[in-house]
Amino acid sequence: MIQFDHLHKSYGEGPEAHEVLHDISLDIAKGEVFGILGSSGAGKSTLVRCINLLERPTKGRVVIDGEDVTDATGARLAALRASIGMIFQNFSLFQQRTVLRNVTFPLELNHVSKAERTARAERLLDMVGLSGYGDRYPSQLSGGQQQRVAIARALANKPSIMLCDEATSALDSTTTVQILDLLRRINREMDVTLVVITHSLSVARSICDRVAMIDGGRIVESGRTEELFANPQSDILKALIASADAQNTRRADTGISEVR
Ligand SMILES: Nc1ncnc2c1ncn2[C@@H]1O[C@H](COP(=O)(O)OP(=O)(O)O)[C@@H](O)[C@H]1O
Ligand SMILES: [Mg+2]
Incomplete structure (x- = not known):
């Protein structure tokens, strides 16, 4: 609540x-x-x-x-x-990081082990319909795909709340x-x-x-x-x-x- x-x-x-x-x-x-x-x-x-x-x-x-x-x-x-996860209108992805490393980013901050980070990110990418896209860069994706990456990243820390600002x-x-x-x-x-x-x-x-x-x-x-x-x-x-x-x-x- x-x-x-x-x-x-x-x-x-x-x-x-x-x-x-x-x-x-x-x-x-x-x-x-x-x-x-x-x-x-x-x-x-x-x-x-x-x-x-x-x-x-x-x-x-x-x-x-x-x-x-x-x-x-x-x-x-x-x-x-x-x-609390958050997504935005402009996706706010890290352009220099691959899709996978965008999703693992919040887990790096939380000191989750590399094996666990990768496993969790791959599960999330699968869940948002982007399995197989882990090695691409944001600029190689459509807007909808970029927002899916942002959603996966927002879910990485298993939030109970997600804020969607003009997503x-x-x-x-x-x-x-x-x-x-x-x-x-x-x-x-x-x-x-x-x-x-x-x-x-x-x-x-x-x-x-x-x-x-x-x-x-x-x-x-x-x-x-x-x-x-x-x-x-x-x-x-x-x-x-x-x-x-x-x-x-x-x-x-x-x-x-x-x-x-
Ligand atoms: N960091 C800021 N400093 C000063 N004024 C701001 C700042 N952020 C937003 N505002 C002002 O606060 C009001 C509400 O903005 P905002 O919350 O962004 O509205 P919305 O998301 O509904 O478009 C606006 O008048 C905006 O100009
Ligand atoms: Mg606004």
Whole structure:
């Protein structure tokens, strides 16, 4: 369980300080796929970066599995980060390392033996559909394949939580569906709680159990995905749904199928 308890985040100090998250309280249950939906600049990345403390909250608490981690440092912080995988829009792979050595990297940091590192990385590459790709370099792979490598790397330390920050935003619609299927499978089969950040209504709709809509650093509404989208309360979500519907109608008219 991930809990945000009256969390605030400001960037800058003193008169320069600028609050970008305002009084966020939210519970994400173990094993769920939770979506954070909002437009660019809403504060989505800042919020999830407070989970693994890549950003420190200015006020309020982050509680994971009942433990207040807000001020974690040293070994406790390292253990927390090892238990949380993260993937990004731009994949963030090490270009100078092979696919296999991208996946073994977090295990090197954790001093896992070479034999065990290789065995675990090969199992993970197999799981994400990339067995036989270990010796390639990231630049030799498609975007979807690179994101699969990033997913394997994020899973190397057997995390209980995975943060996905616009993980499919750089991918075409077919690849997006494949990556979302993979993430769903990881959630179900490996019991990994997923926090999915997206600006895309269709991504939220297709993978999330529950969604929080964030706008201007505030949660404007949240709920079970179907219920939220069937009966939106906030102007921003209503507008987002109307614009997605209009786009899909236009695509239906032109015979192009629905995209992100
Ligand atoms: N390191 C930073 N320093 C100062 N301002 C930042 C920093 N990171 C993000 N911001 C600001 O915080 C707000 C929220 O950004 P972000 O969390 O990246 O939003 P999103 O992920 O929803 O696009 C934006 O106004 C952004 O400019
Ligand atoms: Mg962002």
